[in-house]
Amino acid sequence: MKSFARSGVLGLVCAFIAAPAYAADVSTGPCGFCVLWDWIPFILNGFALNVVISILAMMLALVLGIGLGLMQISESKLASVPARFVTQLLRNAPWIVILFMIMSLIPYRIEVQGWGNFILSDWIKATFAFSLPVMANVSEILRGAVASVPKGQWESAESLAFSRGQSLRWIILPQCVKQMIPHLMNWFALLVLATPLASIIGVREAVGSAQAAMESAGSSPTLLIPFYFFLMMIFFIFIYPVAIWSRRLERNYAINS
């Protein structure tokens, strides 16, 4: 683990050294890193939206995904077949395609009888769109985890007169939680890495903010490398600990089981 951390840091250092060297020999515009310095608070402000979107989308995906996963393992064909179909469909579609579909197919304003009007701003739609592929994968993770519990556990539960629902609730699912957590964290990381897509539809998150900043700073080509590199770094700093932590959990699980 230590060597991983060290190698990552080393890579960053190398990249930092390489980037200004590039910028120096072509530059005819302002010093990119100096301009970047003034815009850092603005970009970080945008990044806060990435974090909010990913946390909300993750929570939604967990709730919907667990529901869909339970439907998938249901004994009734009426529930399991559609659930499996939806899971496979959303797992196989790229994020950007799902985002486009949600953006164009969900109206801007929704009227709910007795509740009034709801304005769905773009970032809320994006949050919903991002939650869908994660939902499908949570559903699949749950199905896989339940399938990996030894048959003997089900049989013992049955012999103790637990119903199917009770066995799931008290015996099977508690055993699944521990092995699901690293996978869920992994998907959270993938979700965060997908949130820049929201900038395509005009949401001012980190990437959208950085592009707006570059435009107001005069769109000089010398800004491009520092700004995009800085964007990569903030995502890296946010995601790398999650990646290390999930790998550690996974390894602990592998040892204990």
Add this chain to the structure above:
Amino acid sequence: MDAILTLIAPFFRDLYETTGINFNVFYDPYQFKRFLIGAENSILLILAAILLSVIVGVAGAAIQQSRSTWLRWLVGGYIQLFRNTPPMVQLLFFYFGLGAYAPQVDMGGYYQPMVSAFGWAVIALGIFGGAFNVEIFRSGIEAVPKATLEAAESLGFKPWQTFVYFTLPLAFRICLPALTTNLVSLAKTTSLAYVISVPEMANMLNQVWSSTFNIPEMMAVLFCFYVGVVWLLAAFLHWLERRLRLRGYSK
């Protein structure tokens, strides 16, 4: 291709005239051409990115077997950097950031960048996918049983022969399931090339729906196209897995 269009056009034109559901890419020759360009570019992009990512993966895994600590750290840093940053920002970084410094070719009067948007998409996505492939190939190489390699050595195979005839074929089979997962996910990620205006499916269909406003229909086409292509790729790789499976050698 024209033959296909004449075959399906009556059905889709009839569908439009009776129900108003406008799949014009399947009856209007002009829009059909856009669909074909998009399909061709998307599929080429997927294949090229997969090929480059596999090459990068094998090269990276080979370097990780080397004795030099520095080289191994460098590869480790590359893996962590590309795995933990958004692929879309990587694509923008390559296309706009590095692209601004790429050499230009004199086309007689005007200058054109040597690497096109498509080229940058292949490079960026290949490097992104490669970061995952390195670890996959490395785990495959490490999982080859020591006893097999010792047996090869005792039969008089030289180290490089052992590597080429025993380690690689076994490692490839061992890591194929993980590789399948990653390549399928890379194929989905290639749709990001939309952001640097590669004329792939999403971009071409965007042109269609911008001119004829049949957004839901074109969304359905886009969705089915990707689900279909990804499904085909997964089916091929699973077939390869079964095809290459060794008897009595599970996992």
